[in-house]
Amino acid sequence: MATATAIVGGVSAIGGLIGGASQAAEGRKMQRKAQGLIDNFKWKDLGNPYKALSVDTTGAEMELDSLDSFSATVLQNLRMGGNRSLGAGLMDLQRGRNDKVNSIIDKLNKEREKLNFAAAGADMNIQAMEEKRQTDEIAAYGNMLSVGMGMKQQGMGNMIGAGTALGQIAGSGAFDKK
Numbered sequence: 001m002a003t004a005t006a007i008v009g010g011v012s013a014i015g016g017l018i019g020g021a022s023q024a025a026e027g028r029k030m031q032r033k034a035q036g037l038i039d040n041f042k043w044k045d046l047g048n049p050y051k052a053l054s055v056d057t058t059g060a061e062m063e064l065d066s067l068d069s070f071s072a073t074v075l076q077n078l079r080m081g082g083n084r085s086l087g088a089g090l091m092d093l094q095r096g097r098n099d100k101v102n103s104i105i106d107k108l109n110k111e112r113e114k115l116n117f118a119a120a121g122a123d124m125n126i127q128a129m130e131e132k133r134q135t136d137e138i139a140a141y142g143n144m145l146s147v148g149m150g151m152k153q154q155g156m157g158n159m160i161g162a163g164t165a166l167g168q169i170a171g172s173g174a175f176d177k178k
Contacts, residue, residue, distance in 0.1 A: 013165040020158030027151025034145035041141070043134055055111040060104045067100050 071093060078089035 013162040013169065016162030016165065017159050020155045020160075020162060022155065023158060024152045024155030027148045027153070027155055030148030030151060031145055032148075034141050034148055038138065038141045038145070041134075041138060044130065055108050055115065057108065060108055063100070063104055067097060071097055 074089065074093050078086045078093070081089070
């Protein structure tokens with residue numbers, strides 16, 4: 001009976017050795033894979049769609065065309081009014097034209113400012129997303145490395161336990177000839 005118990009214990013211990021060796025090898029394999037992923041990790045870039053946008057100048061061009069037409073008409077009317085009318089009217093016409101052009105420039109600048117603000121906000125969001133995604137990815141690789149290390153250590157512990165069990169069985173004299 002003692003021999004049968006010793007045989008069952010021995011087979012169990014050998015199974016523990018094999019299982020431990022397999023687990024240690026699998027853990028080491030996982031460690032290597034994780035380390036390779038960490039070593040070859042490439043930071044990814046996200047694009048900012050606002051950077052490619054430009055201010056639409058169609059409305060401004062139409063306003064300038066209309067202003068040119070209006071100015072030509074006023075100038076023609078001033079010429080018909082004589083020299084006095086022409087001298088006084090040209091200064092008013094130029095002042096009005098300058099005011100209108102400055103107004104158009106202000107509108108375009110405000111539109112550009114809105115686009116720049118949107119682009120800056122998108123840049124901040126993209127940077128936060130990139131950092132979060134990449135930090136999470138690196139953390140996952142670190143976790144994989146840790147799990148592999150744990151598996152390897154547990155497998156080695158199982159092998160040591162199985163070897164100890166075999167030693168105890170052999171030390172008990174179960175394999176001695178009687």
